[in-house]
Amino acid sequence: MVEANFHSSDAEAILRIPLSRRYVHDMVFWLHTKDGDYSVKLGYHIARLLAKQDADLGESSREVMGSSIWAKLWKLKAKESRYHVLWECGLAQDIWAGSSRRLQKGVPGLDDMVQLVEYMQNRLTDEELEYFWVQCWFIWNQCNAIVHGGAIQEPGRLNQRAKDFLDEFRAAQLRLSVSAVFSDTSSSGFGAVIRNNLGEVMAAMSAKGPSVVDSEEAEVLACRRVLEFAVDTEFEELMIEGDNSTVIRCLSSIRAFRSRLGNVYADIHVLAAGSRCKSFSCVKREANLAAHSLARYARSIDGDMFWMEETPPPAIEAVYLDSVSLNE
Incomplete structure (x- = not known):
């Protein structure tokens, strides 16, 4: 069926796609990204590339319609409360101040939690990254406790609890x-x-x-x-x-x-x-x-x-x- 309906090179590529062990529905994925997800930004650039090819690259200096609007859209930033709760608020800063030196050092201006995680993944060892996530979990729980009328725990105690929790976790692994x-x-x-x-x-x-x-x-x-x-x-x-x-x-x-x-x-x-x-x-x-x-x-x-x-x-x-x- 595949070989009868596709060019030989395309058929070979299709037949090489690993199949699931489970029953799954067919899906469409975007060819131009590694994770298969469509990106508006990348789609825009692909569209520009195709437009240039259609024009035989003769009008590369002409501004694509709407490009100034897209440029503004890329600069829009949405606030994310998780970043503030886990990193910027006073409680979080007091807790991180008592952690390892690599977590105490200043972090360049970031906009959201995704950028913070990417920064930490590129900077920390696996063990330090595990501690970072455990500490985030304790900070989040502490904030929830305060919202519901609980008492604020001393930052040093939360740091020690995170370390003890991680040590117990690793010992049982x-x-x-x-x-x-x-x-x-x-x-x-x-x-x-x-x-x-x-x-x-x-x-x-x-x-x-x-x-x-x-x-x-x-x-x-x-x-x-x-x-x-x-x-x-x-x-x-x-x-x-x-x-x-x-x-x-x-x-x-x-x-x-x-x-x-x-x-x-x-x-x-x-x-x-x-x-x-x-x-x-x-x-x-x-x-x-x-x-x-x-x-x-x-x-x-x-x-x-x-x-x-x-x-x-x-x-x-x-x-x-x-x-x-x-x-x-």
Whole structure:
């Protein structure tokens, strides 16, 4: 059907779109953005580009109708109360003043919570970012308590509560590390290791995957496969780690991605919710060697391999090196 109705190159691209494991409705996504969402701003620029092409680039200096209006629209800014509550108000400033030095330093003029989060993601380590979110949660709860007649807690106490909460959370964590490898050949490789808070291997997997287009597709398919493995082995409340920042950032988002990989991301969110996964975080490749070793190993085997409560032989040295890196 596809090959009969589309040009061969288009048909090949369509048939390479990964399918969902669930029943999902067909959807339309915007080709010119990575997440598949239509952007008015980008649509405007694409329209200008097409207009220039139609004019054979002969009138590039002519102002496009309405461009001054669009320029004003881009400059409009809406106030967002969450930013004020979590960062600008006096209570929030007193609490952040008692936190880590990297959170105490001045932040350049920002307009809303989205810009603040993006700034923090680019500036903080994963551990500091976790503390930032926990502290935001405590600040928000404190503000709600005040609105409903509760007492104001001393900022130092809230800082200590955030630290204690995060320490308890990390101590109880099972870490699921995932990695993928691919090349121009007809297959990819997936690897995963589940470890407890002591670094002991609880389960591991090495599985061969399909041919993929790029590293993002390889990694997101690997995430889905290893989460299915975690569900089958009845592991819950996992902290999922990977070394592909693009995939981890998309998985950490609550947005629905209307792209060629959108259904796979949705599958992962469903699996993560069902197994009560706690977080997605990006780690350096040096701290993800075991999963990466198993991903490479997968390309040399015919079927999937699994290990339960034992260190997988293909990754013995890598498991040790991961433990050293995580404890530094």
